[in-house]
Amino acid sequence: MNHEYHWNIINPSTIETSDTTDTTDTTDTTLYNLISGTSGQTQSLLMNSFWQNYNDLTNLVDPDAFSRYEQSQDRDWYSLLLRVCLLAMGLRHINVNESTLCDISGEGRESKLHRAAKNYLERGQGDTNTFAFAQALLILADLECGVGRTESGWMYASESTRARGTLSSIEAIRFSLQTSDEEAQARARILSCCNFYDQFWRISFVRPIGLGFTGLRVPKILQKLSSEAAISCPSSNMLELRSAWLRLLDITSRITTDMESKLRSPKRPAFHKLATMDTELHRWYAGLPASIQWLPNNISEARLSYFILHQHYHSLLILVHWRSTYYKTYEEYDDGDDASLINQLSLTSRKICRENALRVLRTMQACTKRFDCQNMPMITVQHLMIASTVFIAQTLAGGNGEEPSPLEEVEYLAQAFSKLSTIFQLAEEPYRILSSMIPNPGSVLGALQNLRSPPTILHFILKPFIHQELSSV
Structure with missing residues (x-):
């Protein structure tokens, strides 16, 4: 899956908003400088790595929608934080010995991109009421666990269940099963990924991230969404894989509960x-x-x-x-x-x-x-x-x-x-x-x-x- 991107990253210091503090401007500018300081060729390499090695399994981010909202700078669907998290995850799955990646690779398993995203959240930045924020949290949770910080990874994954598109939108998903609305698709993607990490933490650490809904079978909702093609797939093979994965997660949830x-x-x-x-x-x-x-x-x-x-x-x-x-x-x-x-x-x-x-x-x-x-x-x-x-x-x-x-x-x-x-x-x-x-x-x-x-x-x-x-x- 290869996607071509045209870089249209707006410097946050040029955006006039009434609710943006100096601290937010400074932190956003740090992320902006980190992204803009990375060549377009390197970013393409990292983004393609993200789509192929991470998103192919989790189906968290719609590639076409991400590219579209990146161009429009829609803050509900796109953020610098999400962009940095995608790049960091893509970098994790690439051989960092390549000279073009040395400047952003950092030391050990934690890249400079990963560290910048973590610092951003530690300062309390980011609009928590957006789809982009929920997606960024899930990716960062995976990155944190990967470098051995399982506690903070668990915290970010747990927090994602309370972000927009998950708990607060369950009923909206329930009543959107017959639609192909983009917002319903986004909620389904995020909820599906939350469920994936819930099972991962349950099995790996016998510690769920808190994705427990009384009287609600989350995998069943996702399975129905998938069967009705509410989650768009570019091929029938990919749809079959995702549908099978959702059904297996449903069984997994019962096994891990026991x-x-x-x-x-x-x-x-x-x-x-x-x-x-x-x-x-x-x-x-x-x-x-x-x-x-x-x-x-x-x-x-x-x-x-x-x-x-x-x-x-x-x-x-x-x-x-x-x-x-x-x-x-x-x-x-x-x-x-x-x-x-x-x-x-x-x-x-x-x-x-x-x-x-x-x-x-x-x-x-x-x-x-x-x-x-x-x-x-x-x-x-x-x-x-x-x-x-x-x-x-x-x-x-x-x-x-x-x-x-x-x-x-x-x-x-x-x-x-x-x-x-x-x-x-x-x-x-x-x-x-x-x-x-x-x-x-x-x-x-x-x-x-x-x-x-x-x-x-x-x-x-x-x-x-x-x-x-x-x-x-």
């Missing part, structure tokens, strides 16, 4: 819930249109979001079955439980988890044949972390003589996390743990005992296992 209470509980899961969620996931997978099924022709030509979709599906199956694996974490059965049945279910769940962990890896391998790790969105780290827990648990359990050693998978994951850690701080800890297993698989327990903060899915899944290992010593 997961939040169960991850901290030593009690065994209700098997009827497991069976229900497993059935829903398989029904979703079986219903995928031919153009986005896991087929050789699709794999060779698919866009990045296609691979992320399939990774997410296999990751969810692991989460659904994990609590039934009963390695050494859950050994207390209720009176009257059939021990042989529990054991059989445990073996079945272990097999399912391993099969899907392998599929996450194979999907990643297929993806990296077409895309560089630099192009990957942050949710890729989440998927690989979930797959890692399966091989770590297998190593800690010592195997049963039937399962092959996971060393080859561990080596691949360590390499993948090593590459991803150059842009995502979240990848550092799993890399440290997995790399320690390569020379000595038994060292994983020591590495896990030093899990860092903030807690991630690794903590919540593997901590109970570690505690039982320690108590048996």
Whole structure:
């Protein structure tokens, strides 16, 4: 997806507004100078990176509408803050060794563009009652989490749920389902992205961003909007991908709601819930249109979001079955439980988890044949972390003589996390743990005992296992 832009950035110091303070002028001018000091060629490079590597999955910003409102300088839909956030996100997915990017790349994972956007918000700037502000918050939330500031990332993502186009406009969305109104589309895009990040934070950190609506099924509304083509798509394939993603997010929301209470509980899961969620996931997978099924022709030509979709599906199956694996974490059965049945279910769940962990890896391998790790969105780290827990648990359990050693998978994951850690701080800890297993698989327990903060899915899944290992010593 390539878009040509004509730079028409108005210097904020020339705009006369009655409610603009000197501080706002100064801060806006800083953003203006940063943008105008970047060549048009570099900006085109960064913007195209944003559309291809971030927006293709999240569908947060309409490219054509953004270009149009940039020309008109409509403050409801366009702002310097949003522009800087788009450029910063585009920069994250580009090799910054290019000489043309050195001036804006900064040090480490945080670019000068990212830092400028964060400073702008820390000064309390920006019109919070605009679509552009809500979009900027979501992008900045992702950037913050990427550099390791998960608390501020969570705060920005949470704040976006209270910005225009989300909570305050839910009823407007509900009554706009039969329209293709641009404002309804914008609300749907923002709400969809809020829902995406809500699920990301629920799974990665077991901490929702607050997107909870009483009596309202958000994914269902978005699914209806998508099915009626209220969210415009340039191709039927893209529409099918987005519709499938929205349906999968609907299932994800139910899995994570159950997961939040169960991850901290030593009690065994209700098997009827497991069976229900497993059935829903398989029904979703079986219903995928031919153009986005896991087929050789699709794999060779698919866009990045296609691979992320399939990774997410296999990751969810692991989460659904994990609590039934009963390695050494859950050994207390209720009176009257059939021990042989529990054991059989445990073996079945272990097999399912391993099969899907392998599929996450194979999907990643297929993806990296077409895309560089630099192009990957942050949710890729989440998927690989979930797959890692399966091989770590297998190593800690010592195997049963039937399962092959996971060393080859561990080596691949360590390499993948090593590459991803150059842009995502979240990848550092799993890399440290997995790399320690390569020379000595038994060292994983020591590495896990030093899990860092903030807690991630690794903590919540593997901590109970570690505690039982320690108590048996």
